[in-house]
Amino acid sequence: MGEISSLINLKGAVNIDNWNRARKCELNCADILEYVTTDVAEPDRATKPEEHKTWRTNRAKAMKIIQTTLKDDKVCNQLSINGWDQDSTDPKYLYDLIRKVIGKVSVQARADIVEEFSSIRRSSFDSMSSFLIRFDLLRKRLEDSKVPIDPLYECITLFNAVKRQYPYDARFWDRKLNEDSLTTAELLAELSVIGNTKTNSTNLTLQVQKTSTATTASTTKTDDKKTSNKDKKTQHKQITCTDCGQSIRDDFKHFPCGHHRNPRTPDCWWYEPEKAHPNWSKKKEAIENKAKTNTGTTAAVGATNTGLATPGSAMIFGNFGFGGNANPFFEDFH
Structure with missing residues (x-):
């Protein structure tokens, strides 16, 4: 028992709760918890010698379990100041005194x-x-x-x-x-x-960063070069596409439709020419190609083109610096 008790010594108010739980657990394992929680009556020594001996032994065991944890000088001094009778053999007295003095909060x-x-x-x-x-x-x-x-x-x-x-x-x-x-x-x-x-x-920052990173990763390939934040008027060099081997601009990516474009342009103009910028030089060719593969849609596509070439569209594209030129994010690559 002494070895178990020494694992958690009473250090004061900082660990009084842990100490109390550990002591109760140990006393309960020894089947003597009632000797510190209640007043166990002393059996008559003359008529019940065996019961009296058991009572005396259990009190001594309970006292030992408690006393072996009182190794801190400050704790002992605090108990002494509050009237600790170190000659007492009553474990309940000592247990109650510790909880009253050490656990006291101002x-x-x-x-x-x-x-x-x-x-x-x-x-x-x-x-x-x-x-x-x-x-x-x-x-x-x-x-x-x-x-x-x-x-x-x-x-x-x-x-x-x-x-x-x-x-x-x-x-x-x-x-x-x-x-x-x-x-x-x-x-x-x-x-x-x-x-x-x-x-x-x-924290919120990590949650937002995690969401942002996942979204970016799902739309780009790690083996392609990152798009530069430089002015879009900057001259770009040519590189070889890692997917099809064609020569493309260094800020372009290969998309599932088989064409190449800047990732900032959400739609493939070859695949959906009706969404292309009005000034794209190959818009007419793209519309004709789509008409050949989708008979009967030429008129609808032409009507859609007319609707896109509005002042509102020009203002939107103008914010990207298009002016009267083709979209710098989508070149005439096939």
Whole structure:
């Protein structure tokens, strides 16, 4: 028993809760917990010698389990100042004294705990695990300090602590809060799951970056050169397409339709010439090619072209510096 007790020594208020749980567990394993939680009556020594011997032995075991953890000088001094009788053989007396003296919290200490509890934020901790441990500790300290906490206030405090780090989940929690259907226990359980599955995305910035990166990766190929942010009027050099071997501009990509264009141009003008810029030099050729492969659509395509060549369209394309020239993002490559 002594070896087990020495694993958690009482260091003061900093670990009084952990110490208390460990002692109760150990005393319960030895089947002598009642010797520190209740007043076990002393059997008559003359008429019940065996029962008296068992009572005396169990008290001694319980006392040993508690005393072997009192190795901190500050803790012992604090107990002595508060009248600790070191010759007492009553384990309940010592156990109650420790909980009363070491666990005693001043008014200022209570105020500090309430302040920290109300302002706790997930962003102040390296991990979800450390945040949840601290939150739970503060809750227990408030309970031990006899500070009443309204369940709704407790749940809102926890929600405020994590809503900025998990904005997408917070929308769901906020709705449940408004419906009075979210509890602290439920929210703690969900945060625990998040802590186990989203350790690398614990704030809004990471979540946004992750979404942005995934979108970009789905529309570009890693083996192609990145598009430059230079002025679109800059002279581009020719490179060989890694997909088909044709000579193309260095800011162009090979698309599934078999043609090449700047990724900033969303549509393939050869495949959908009706969406092409009015000044594209090969627009007519593209329309004719499409008409040959899709008989009967020439008139419709021509009508669509007329609709696109509007002042509004010119203003939109003008923002990209088209002027009266062809789209610099889509050259006459086939």
